[in-house]
Amino acid sequence: AQSVAQPEDQVNVAEGNPLTVKCTYSVSGNPYLFWYVQYPNRGLQFLLKYITGDNLVKGSYGFEAEFNKSQTSFHLKKPSALVSDSALYFCAVRVNSLSYNTDKLIFGTGTRLQVFP
Amino acid sequence: KAGVTQTPRYLIKTRGQQVTLSCSPISGHRSVSWYQQTPGQGLQFLFEYFSETQRNKGNFPGRFSGRQFSNSRSEMNVSTLELGDSALYLCASSLSRKPDYGYTFGSGTRLTVV
Numbered sequence: 001a002q003s004v005a006q007p008e009d010q011v012n013v014a015e016g017n018p019l020t021v022k023c024t025y026s027v028s029g030n031p032y033l034f035w036y037v038q039y040p041n042r043g044l045q046f047l048l049k050y051i052t053g054d055n056l057v058k059g060s061y062g063f064e065a066e067f068n069k070s071q072t073s074f075h076l077k078k079p080s081a082l083v084s085d086s087a088l089y090f091c092a093v094r095v096n097s098l099s100y101n102t103d104k105l106i107f108g109t110g111t112r113l114q115v116f117p
Numbered sequence: 118k119a120g121v122t123q124t125p126r127y128l129i130k131t132r133g134q135q136v137t138l139s140c141s142p143i144s145g146h147r148s149v150s151w152y153q154q155t156p157g158q159g160l161q162f163l164f165e166y167f168s169e170t171q172r173n174k175g176n177f178p179g180r181f182s183g184r185q186f187s188n189s190r191s192e193m194n195v196s197t198l199e200l201g202d203s204a205l206y207l208c209a210s211s212l213s214r215k216p217d218y219g220y221t222f223g224s225g226t227r228l229t230v231v
Contacts (some may be wrong), residue, residue: 032216043121043207044223051217090160096216102173103214104150107160 002027004093006108013081014116021076021111023091033074033096034105035065037087044090050074061085081115088112121210121223129229135196138226140212142189149191149221154205163206164193166194166206167214198230 005024013019025031025067032051036044048059055067065076074091122141130136142149151163157220162175166185183193189210205227209220 030216034219036222039222041227043123043224044209046219046221049217049219092160094216096214103165103167103216104173104175105150105152105160105220106162106164107152107211109159 002093002106003094004091004106004108006091006111008111009109010112010114012114012116015083016080019078019113019115020083021089021091021113023074023076023108024072024090025074025093026072027093027095031067031072031074032068032096033060033065033078034092034094035059035063035074035076036090036092038090038110039087047089074080081113083115083117086113086115118139119209119222120210121134123206123208123223123226125226126224127227127229129231132198132200132230134198135194136198136228137192137194138206138208138209139221139229140191140193140208141190142208143212143221146210146221147189148211148214149185149189150209151191151193152207152209153177154207154210154225162205163193172214195228200230202228203230204228 003026034049035047050067058064092105124139148167149167153161164174165172169185179197185191205225207225209222
């Protein structure tokens with residue numbers, strides 16, 4: 001079965017310090033990986049995606065993610081955290097099989113990032 | 118350009134009633150998907166529509182249904198509401214079903230069943 005795991009419910013980090021939000025995946029075939037962020041009472045905002053190519057993907061708001069095929073991981077990172085980065089972060093894999101008429105996102109359980117001043 | 122628009126933003130319904138939620142995708146986007154978000158179950162796929170056809174459906178009871186119109190706007194309907202249907206319902210649109218195209222999400226409709 002295809003799945004995404006976010007092992008940490010919450011990550012706490014001091015402002016100015018680097019942050020990492022972990023994500024591992026299990027898919028058959030090529031992984032299409034996404035990170036989204038959700039602020040209170042809002043929808044999901046796209047941060048970045050990995051489809052193919054360079055393992056280090058750069059996205060919005062200074063975030064980046066490193067794709068590691070051998071470890072089946074796609075960790076989200078930022079060199080210097082801001083208080084305004086505090087939000088709920090979701091990792092997702094796009095399951096796309098036109099032969100089976102399937103196209104959907106499977107999400108991890110989410111990680112709450114708290115950045116302290 | 119305008120993003121994905123979901124209406125209404127908030128709804129309060131009584132158990133046993135039915136509800137219809139609306140989603141207007143980004144102009145030109147033909148794929149529309151719906152997700153349910155709850156604290157207990159997280160984000161769960163409901164269904165996906167492309168070119169007015171439901172292409173696949175998640176593991177939800179038949180009380181959950183939807184449709185897509187020729188202008189790609191989509192509606193989802195929940196009949197005989199249960200307390201457990203209280204959730205944030207998110208709509209997402211995509212230009213294509215190709216995997217390298219991302220999804221853009223709306224702000225959601227917060228449904229409360231009392």
